[in-house]
Amino acid sequence: MSHTLNYIIRGFDEKIGQIVVEVTCVEHGDVQVFAVDLPIKEDNTYPVGEELDALIRSMTPTWHFDRMDKTSAGVANVAAIKSLVVPYPEPEVVVNEPLTQPE
Numbered sequence: 001m002s003h004t005l006n007y008i009i010r011g012f013d014e015k016i017g018q019i020v021v022e023v024t025c026v027e028h029g030d031v032q033v034f035a036v037d038l039p040i041k042e043d044n045t046y047p048v049g050e051e052l053d054a055l056i057r058s059m060t061p062t063w064h065f066d067r068m069d070k071t072s073a074g075v076a077n078v079a080a081i082k083s084l085v086v087p088y089p090e091p092e093v094v095v096n097e098p099l100t101q102p103e
Helices: 049-059 062-072 078-082
Strands: 005-013 018-025 031-037
Touching: 005 049, 031 049
Parallel strands: none
Antiparallel strands: 005 018, 018 031
């Protein structure tokens, strides 16, 4: 199935030349976030415009949304996998006396 994907660039780390991209699948409403190390072109620039759009779209994990189509339809042995899960223990909450300021 083909999915409609929209993306937003959420961050840019100048030191390492990396952007953070948030992709939303219109059909599922699911959001994925991933990082892209921008290539530096021969003229010492990063791709922008259509070139950057093509790069982001080529790196978008579309397989994830295809997989969601399959898993939402049901997988025959889900119970077998669920039976292997050992949940994390509940955290122990310690309540301390309220802090008071000295007079």
